[in-house]
Amino acid sequence: GSSWAAVPMGPPDAILGLVEAFKADTDPRKVNLSVGAYRDGEGKPWVLPSVRKAEERVMAKMMDKEYLPIVGDMAFVDCARKFALGKESKALAEKRVASVQTLSGTGSCRVIGDFYARFLGKGAAMYLPAPSWGNHANIFKDSGLEIKTYRYWNKQTNGLDLDGMLADLQAAPDGSAVLLHACAHNPTGVDPTPEQWKTICKALKARPGLSLFFDSAYQGFASGDAEADSFAVRYFVSEGVPIALAQSFAKNFGLYGERVGSLNVVCETAEEAERVLSQLKIIIRPMYSNPPAHGARIVGTVLSDPALETQWRSECKMMADRIIAMRTALHSEVLKAGSKKDWSHITSQIGMFCFTGLKPDQVARMTNEFHIYLTKDGRISMAGLNSKNVAYVASAMHECTK
Ligand code: PMP
Numbered sequence: 427g428s429s430w431a432a433v434p435m436g437p438p439d440a441i442l443g444l445v446e447a448f449k450a451d452t453d454p455r456k457v458n459l460s461v462g463a464y465r466d467g468e469g470k471p472w473v474l475p476s477v478r479k480a481e482e483r484v485m486a487k488m489m490d491k492e493y494l495p496i497v498g499d500m501a502f503v504d505c506a507r508k509f510a511l512g513k514e515s516k517a518l519a520e521k522r523v524a525s526v527q528t529l530s531g532t533g534s535c536r537v538i539g540d541f542y543a544r545f546l547g548k549g550a551a552m553y554l555p556a557p558s559w560g561n562h563a564n565i566f567k568d569s570g571l572e573i574k575t576y577r578y579w580n581k582q583t584n585g586l587d588l589d590g591m592l593a594d595l596q597a598a599p600d601g602s603a604v605l606l607h608a609c610a611h612n613p614t615g616v617d618p619t620p621e622q623w624k625t626i627c628k629a630l631k632a633r634p635g636l637s638l639f640f641d642s643a644y645q646g647f648a649s650g651d652a653e654a655d656s657f658a659v660r661y662f663v664s665e666g667v668p669i670a671l672a673q674s675f676a677k678n679f680g681l682y683g684e685r686v687g688s689l690n691v692v693c694e695t696a697e698e699a700e701r702v703l704s705q706l707k708i709i710i711r712p713m714y715s716n717p718p719a720h721g722a723r724i725v726g727t728v729l730s731d732p733a734l735e736t737q738w739r740s741e742c743k744m745m746a747d748r749i750i751a752m753r754t755a756l757h758s759e760v761l762k763a764g765s766k767k768d769w770s771h772i773t774s775q776i777g778m779f780c781f782t783g784l785k786p787d788q789v790a791r792m793t794n795e796f797h798i799y800l801t802k803d804g805r806i807s808m809a810g811l812n813s814k815n816v817a818y819v820a821s822a823m824h825e826c827t828k
Pocket of ligand 1: 462529530531532533559607612641642643674675676682687
């Protein structure tokens with residue numbers, strides 16, 4: 427047999443490794459701001475009542491545990507794409523969207539990564555915003571793509587570097603793929619405005635040689651309004667620009683561990699969509715055969731029942747509103763702690779995260795001296811804050827940035 431004497435110890439995951447360190451910390455003041463998972467005002471995980479209700483309905487049906495098809499639960503997939511593209515979407519009516527259920531957002535990224543590696547070719551470039559969610563580069567590298575970046579975050583303004591972004595995308599060679607965050611950009615919390623999206627769309631429409639991929643992990647979570655949060659995706663599709671779209675239902679439905687997601691490829695014709703779908707199935711079959719049923723049934727139940735969907739909308743808005751309230755609280759507490767710095771980006775950014783601007787040595791102090799866990803890039807999960815810990819976190823941020 428083989429022995430693994432030569433296998434080196436790998437480094438812990440940049441984000442999930444922090445969870446382990448947090449669990450091992452015995453200081454009562456400890457705060458975990460590393461992972462993007464919603465917490466209620468008491469710091470506890472929250473299962474949305476609309477999701478509980480849907481789950482009870484699913485359970486009451488006593489359904490069998492047969493395999494789903496390779497493409498997953500099509501009732502869910504159809505609800506999911508209407509949720510993203512709009513019930514009146516012309517692309518859906520024309521049947522030119524190839525859609526499959528996936529293992530949440532991560533799995534969706536991986537499937538499109540493998541699709542690009544097959545049909546753009548191994549080593550094709552995948553352009554990610556700088557910075558992007560830490561796992562993006564790993565996913566697309568493992569798919570066989572070459573990671574490139576385009577300018578996105580402007581350090582000077584803590585805002586969007588639109589000119590840099592447009593210049594870099596204009597310079598990307600044909601045959602490349604480009605990843606765009608649909609809303610609530612992770613980790614910066616900085617999104618283009620609708621006007622800026624129109625400018626970006628116009629520039630990319632003029633580059634049909636680029637394959638565009640929207641990663642939508644926070645629809646509803648950014649503004650509290652799922653329709654507003656789908657502006658960019660719907661605008662590109664309405665402009666006739668072919669895109670691929672990953673959907674995750676981890677955050678907006680609080681279904682993290684159920685791994686509910688989908689991948690949609692908006693094509694030019696129904697016939698093209700059929701060919702693309704056939705290839706997605708060929709990619710999925712040897713990868714994991716077919717996706718899990720339970721979470722998809724829950725989301726499908728919520729989105730196909732108008733009363734439950736209305737309830738979900740108000741619960742999703744509650745989560746978004748609590749996060750927005752915590753931004754205001756963190757901002758005012760940092761000033762109250764005596765900081766003279768400009769912290770206006772705390773309240774101007776949106777979504778789950780705040781990109782604080784803390785430098786790596788300041789982040790290390792936050793963790794070592796104050797037992798506050800955040801990623802090295804200075805990103806904090808706003809959902810980890812509540813009325814009991816926000817003043818403590820704010821004072822630590824002030825101490826570490828004096
Ligand atoms: N894309 C982005 C931008 C994310 O922030 C996340 C979650 N952190 C994901 C995809 C995937 O998450 P999941 O696989 O849990 O849906």
